Amino acid sequence: MTAESYALMDGALHVYRRENSRFWQCSTYLGSRNHRQTTKEMSLAAAKDFARDWYMEKCVEDRQRRRGGLTLLANPVQPHIAEPIPVADGRLRQKSKGPTFEDATKAFLDEFEVITQGERNEGYVESKSIHVRVHLLPFFGDTALEDINAGKVQDYRVHRQTSRLDAKTGKPKKPARATLHGEIVTLRQVLKTANRKGWISAIPDMSAPYKTSGKLEHRAWFSPEEYKLLYEATRERAKNPPKPRWREVCETFHDYVLFMGNTGLRPDESARIQLRDVKIVDDESTGERILEIEVRGKRGVGFCKSMPGAILPFERVRDRKELKPTDPIFGKTPREMMNTVLDELNMKFDRDGHVRTCYSLRHTYICLRLLEGADIYQVAKNCRTSVEMIEKYYGRHLKNNIDASAVNVRKARPKAVAASKKSMKPKA
Numbered sequence: 001m002t003a004e005s006y007a008l009m010d011g012a013l014h015v016y017r018r019e020n021s022r023f024w025q026c027s028t029y030l031g032s033r034n035h036r037q038t039t040k041e042m043s044l045a046a047a048k049d050f051a052r053d054w055y056m057e058k059c060v061e062d063r064q065r066r067r068g069g070l071t072l073l074a075n076p077v078q079p080h081i082a083e084p085i086p087v088a089d090g091r092l093r094q095k096s097k098g099p100t101f102e103d104a105t106k107a108f109l110d111e112f113e114v115i116t117q118g119e120r121n122e123g124y125v126e127s128k129s130i131h132v133r134v135h136l137l138p139f140f141g142d143t144a145l146e147d148i149n150a151g152k153v154q155d156y157r158v159h160r161q162t163s164r165l166d167a168k169t170g171k172p173k174k175p176a177r178a179t180l181h182g183e184i185v186t187l188r189q190v191l192k193t194a195n196r197k198g199w200i201s202a203i204p205d206m207s208a209p210y211k212t213s214g215k216l217e218h219r220a221w222f223s224p225e226e227y228k229l230l231y232e233a234t235r236e237r238a239k240n241p242p243k244p245r246w247r248e249v250c251e252t253f254h255d256y257v258l259f260m261g262n263t264g265l266r267p268d269e270s271a272r273i274q275l276r277d278v279k280i281v282d283d284e285s286t287g288e289r290i291l292e293i294e295v296r297g298k299r300g301v302g303f304c305k306s307m308p309g310a311i312l313p314f315e316r317v318r319d320r321k322e323l324k325p326t327d328p329i330f331g332k333t334p335r336e337m338m339n340t341v342l343d344e345l346n347m348k349f350d351r352d353g354h355v356r357t358c359y360s361l362r363h364t365y366i367c368l369r370l371l372e373g374a375d376i377y378q379v380a381k382n383c384r385t386s387v388e389m390i391e392k393y394y395g396r397h398l399k400n401n402i403d404a405s406a407v408n409v410r411k412a413r414p415k416a417v418a419a420s421k422k423s424m425k426p427k428a
Contacts, residue, residue: 008048013055015039015047022163026051030062043155101140101148104194105132111193121298131186135160145194150205153187157208219393220354221363224371226347231257233345251320253337255313256330257361262310264365264383267333267358269297275318276325280311295384302384333358366394 005016009028017024024047027036037054041047109129116125139156140148160180164173175183184206191203222230234254241250260270277294283305291306291314317329338358342348348356362383369379370390380387 006044006048008051009055013051015044015051020165022159023047024051026054028055028058030058031065042159043151046155098144098146099194099197099199100142100144101190102137102142104145104190104197104199105137107197108132108190108193112189127182128186128189131183132190135183136187136190145191145200148191148200148204153184153204153206154209156187157184217352217354219363220350220356220360221367222347222356222360224368227261227364227368229345230341230347231261233341237341248320249334249337252317252330253334253341255317256334258313259310259317259330260358260361261364261368262307262313263291263293263304264362264369265293265295265304266297266362269295270330271328271333272296273329274325275323275327275329278314278329280314297384304382304384363394366390370394 005014007014013026013028015024015026022042024039024041024044025036026039026047027034029035035058039047039050041050109132112128113125139159140152143152157180160183161174162172165171166173188203188206191200194200195203231254234250234257238247238251238254241247256270265273273293273295277296279292280289281292282288283290288308289311290308291310293304293306295302295304314329317323321327323329335358339348342356350356366379366383370376376387376390380390
């Protein structure tokens with residue numbers, strides 16, 4: 001049973017795609033029999049071009065068979081036995097000569113790991129090989145580099161959006177926008193490697209067509225009321241854990257929520273923090289006791305000054321675990337515990353449908369600081385990010401950034417002059 005079908009050559013040729021199949025098929029009726037062939041193409045336009053060429057080859061083959069192998073000659077007086085013309089196999093595509101995509105990926109992976117050693121995160125370097133091995137090589141494979149153009153890149157996007165089917169719903173499982181973007185970045189880096197080696201003269205246009213400028217949405221965070229519900233729930237869970245053996249885990253998670261909400265660290269940064277990276281100091285400008293943290297993350301080494309509320313959870317974790325200077329304070333990010341608590345509170349998604357995670361605690365810290373009137377430049381420095389990022393994803397979504405006195409301005413109405421003019425007229 002076919003899901004889609006198109007008729008070509010006045011109905012003599014059909015192009016169709018079966019259900020649960022990636023490739024288009026073509027069929028025709030010649031010489032009292034049906035002929036079918038796979039196009040090995042996922043693009044309909046490319047499949048139609050292949051089908052027309054295949055149909056013409058089949059017509060030539062059928063005409064030769066009916067004429068007994070004789071070709072039509074210009075001079076019928078001198079009959080000539082034609083040599084049998086080899087019939088092209090439609091399944092075998094004409095391969096271009098030159099380096100293939102597989103050659104470019106090998107060159108890219110060999111040099112990328114060496115050049116970026118010590119400069120990029122190990123997980124990021126590993127993700128490049130995963131993109132190549134799992135997604136890019138199975139699609140492009142032995143395709144010649146000179147055959148990879150903007151259309152081929154777009155075919156890859158379509159393939160990623162439609163290749164996987166959900167076993168329950170039967171609908172395509174689309175990758176996340178960031179996932180597909182990361183794969184396209186890797187593809188661009190592979191083609192740049194080929195360009196540097198002189199295998200291709202230029203890199204094709206890899207921009208996504210039909211793309212609109214997406215609206216700017218705020219990051220998922222907890223409002224002050226929601227954040228209070230969260231840490232009260234974790235406090236109750238620490239006092240009364242579901243099972244006695246989970247008490248220490250629940251207590252550490254409660255301290256984690258308070259610590260992250262008062263420091264604004266990224267989850268990966270908090271996972272790397274060791275006891276020797278944190279110091280309790282008296283802040284000269286405020287006179288309060290705070291934490292000075294030496295942070296190591298995606299931006300390299302930076303520093304963070306916490307709110308006073310981060311000291312008590314830090315001391316509790318330090319004393320509970322009896323940490324040594326080189327021991328991590330929290331270690332692995334507690335994603336499962338966070339999801340469990342958020343599901344119980346029905347707070348996994350915000351009003352706009354954004355998913356809340358441990359990263360939302362960082363967003364909460366930034367938003368709460370801005371709501372309290374903190375300087376945006378100092379907040380950016382303390383969070384090891386840029387003012388542009390904060391203005392783009394946080395500042396414009398907070399109501400206190402709008403000055404009502406500057407917006408609600410009313411123009412003074414001019415006084416009525418008609419009555420004054422009437423009074424100035426001379427009496428008769």
